[in-house]
Amino acid sequence: MTRPLHHKLATMLGVVYPELDAPALAARLLETMGLADDAAAPPAHQNNWDESDVMLITYADTVQSAGEKPLKTLLRFLDDCLSDTVSVVHLLPFFPYSSDDGFSVMDYLAVNESHGDWEDVEAIARRYKVMSDLVINHMSARSRWFENFKKRIDPGKDYFFEARPGDDLSAVVRPRTSPLLNAVQTEDGERYVWCTFSEDQVDLNFANPEVLNEFVGIIRYYLERGITYFRMDAVAFLWKEVGTPSIHLQQTHELIKILRLLIEHHTPECVVITETNVPNRENLTYLGNANEAHVIYNFSLPPLLINTLVTGNCRHLKTWLMSMPPAQMGTTYLNFIASHDGVGLRPTDGLLDEDEKQRLINTMESFGGKVSYRRTPDGKDQPYEMNIALFDALKGTAEKGADHWQMQRFICAHTVMLALEGIPAFYIHSLLGTENDYDRMENTGRFRSINRAQCQIDRLETQLADPQNHHHRVFNELKRLIAIRRRQPAFHPNATQFTLHLGLQLFGFWRQSMRRDQSIFCIHNITSETQEVSLAEINLIGTDHWQDLISGMAVNDLSGSITLKPYQSVWLSNRD
Template identity: 60%
Template sequence: MSDVLTQLHEAICRHLNVIYDGIPLSTSYEELAHQLLAQMRLVNNAALTPPAPHTNLWSEQDVVLITYGDSIESNVHPPLSCLHHFLNDYCKDVINSVHLLPFFPYSSDDGFSVIDYSSVNESMGSWEHVEAIAQRYRLMADLVINHCSARSVWFENFIRGEHPGKDYFFTAEPTDDLSKVVRPRTSPLLRETITRDGVKHVWCTFSHDQVDFDFRNPDVLNTFVDIIRYYLDNGIRIFRLDAVAFLWKEIGTPCINQQQTHEVVKLLRTLLEHAQPDAMIITETNIPNRENLTYFGNANEAHAIYNFSLPPLLVNTLVTGDCRYLKSWMMSMPPAQHGTTYFNFIASHDGIGLRPAEGLLSDKELETLIATMQLFGGLVSMRTSSDNVQRPYEINISLFDALKGTIKGEDQLGMPRFLCAHTIMFGLEGIPGIYIHSLLGTRNDYERLENSGHNRAINRHRWQFETLTKHLQNSDSPHHQVLSEMLRLLSIRTQQPAFHPNATQFTLHLGTQLFGYWRQSIDRKQSIFCISNITDKSQLLSLADVNLIGTEEWVDLISSHAISLSLTQIELAPYQTMWLSNKIQRP
């Protein structure tokens, strides 16, 4: 065994010791570590080298499109083929990465109740279609690691008492103390299930069709390492660990963010960075901000974490015309260490999460935000808190509709307000992720909502390829206008070293009606002042507050207008953003 492999084997054993401490196992940590290394094909890898610490696997050119495999459909081609055509026709020169939401056979929750982790849903296409996208775009896929479908072979085997699956699922008793358990849903936690061995009560964090795994069984960990290897072989390079915060359960605890959960993520990173050095882990943890930050570990856990607090804070800023809460949060956020970064987004296939706003927005602000979103056609999904009270969990609405007005009501500034949200997000420290329905300016889908009966369906529209193409070829269509401007902004963004995900960021103090921050490139050659009018009235920016260096030439990258330092003030139109950059010499 080489020195590198020996060190790796020892590191895996240390992870396993933390995960399974106090749990009797049928095999030793050393043997289990060997199994994991063998599954990742690391045992006989003569070229194995230790990963360089604090390596950034991203740059300012990285932009991720978030989409379902069937967000675009056609009667002629499989949906994954339609998506590939859309990417190549409109996005290939600007967007270089794709988060393909679960594309496996499933029984509910639009893919997040996986029946078979090794197959592509036939209604979407095949592995060949997935691999074709992966050849041109960096591909992110979900590792739905907390639960699977109650219709999976594993759960059927659990009921029959057969392997694999017999010991895969977490069970508890109704008499157990479950009062501290944190829930994201209102459904009963335990599902009564008749098995060969009698009645068992299966743990279901999300729904009774989504049965939770029991990671106390090392076979479950082995299974998911095998899945990771299979996904790597099929071109996937970014692994989104879905709902990972709930992974480890222990009776009498909140069953969220457990030490063992963090250690599992660390173990997976250790394996992944040796097997595929350019691969990444991103944790999907829709929880309060401080808890979310812990998934960075010490630059040894997730490569990236979702910036879950950004969507509710940014939407609140734009509908109230007051940035004090957004600014306060920005000032509290630690810069990500090299080797880690934030994943920024303001819309996704889920709703606008409200738990990440806990402690950041006051109860009154949350009530006003919820009421405004309901006024614009949005819905509210609830959760059951530890005190057995139902509380708002997320707002379900398309972002285009969420920003069509303010707390005063709908107005004619929806488009600039919507674009303002994105120009703010595009410049922030981290990698930007854009939901396909934001890129296309899709509205609330009430028909899909009614047909499905699920609140989240309101923002999961399925476009017909031919209909979408007609819209995008019509310059008068709002979908064409949104896509064109978004791509223009992104094409500017991806050329700026100061927008590197790990470039320096400082929050500016410009009052409550102008929101601003400063970015400086890692080599310190470029500075960009990102300043947005977040109100429905024109606002004056005092250049003295920005302090542009007089020996430099400055330009607004968005408008291409040079900035004369003889000016004392600049007027910003409602929802206008300026990216004020010094001119830099390009190689």
């Protein structure tokens, strides 16, 4: 009897666990996932998205109302304000946690009682596609598994990665400055556990196949509650080996393939997204051969786009865009310019030189931002990310400081993001135009809290209803642009994209629908000065009728030019 899924899974497992009985382990994982070992494969290179897909990134408790669980308030806000705007909701970790605003999970199978319950999550999943974090690299030091690790009992006894102070850890790559190893007193003596991120976030040991089986069960539980997008948090660090950098190891890539294989056989429309905040070339490897992540974050976009808009020079952004390979069918990019984390600087390695990075850092600090650091293998501390609300990050330029173009610059950034190849993702505080939250940062003592404000729904609704309020203007203009984007086949995440060469003050690219029945020339003035665009230079086809989708302006004289005000964008399309 042919069992293609079982055979394929066993082959993958043999790479990760060469000393184990891979066919037996494969059979066990299939049972845990509830799959027959001859289950049919989903269609190859299937795009589980189109131009109408737009993601919202939010914490479960960002929007609050007195006397109501935040997940219920969030659904009400989504239905009242965003039902025609977003299709995917990334619910940042909504589990019981002990630190890091949810990313130190105590129980993967429970919903934080202060947020709501599984029925609330399922209610959102019935109306929107929901992305959940799979916090797969580490777990809370206050979890039951870790308590069992200290007691030396199962489940948990061998679930966490250990090393010794005398081991050669000099090559390990980390995003933090805290100690890598943490001494823990257990029932059989002192042990040293590996903590990539913090003492409270203890790395799991995937060399133990029991840990893999546990996560397969966790994934199935999420699938059965309607979750269809899985964000694999910090997955680049998943497999550790003493004497290596312990990042991007081959076993990590194989484990992603294994989990994707199981997920898509269970629910073919599911999407796996890897979160790897690393230099661009390293990040691209997580697409594999269309057999690892369906989607990867475009981590270089936020710092490069911010740098472009505060310097008025698109050279580095254009160079990066030209270097990006078109995603294979069945894969794409997640475009974002703000999130719950800071603006990563490692993704600019090889794209900005050190002086340019420092100038960008200095500019963000002058606009009220902070800088977080990481420790390199040689023991030095280097800037890792800039912590700032995007609205404040774009309040001025590097040369002249704050100015009166903040709103236009902010909208321009999102107009670029909306048009690029990939799925656009809006952090809720960018959609609302939220400023730096200094009070929250001081209360928590963490720089990242500067961009993690919490909103009372009554006050938010008042702000969004007031035409004089910048929150109202940001929210409504971004919604208008999103509505335009969602109607354009040329903005399909996998539609053709080519970079235009219009000098350093105009950033442009061309998109063409997969049926070749629509072209859109996306041109953005990234400066505080008026710019002229020669239409002859972009070679619009004379037999087509062209108009700007954003303003509705018809383009009649194809041999002439158009004038772009500071930070103005046009989407010139041959269909409306």
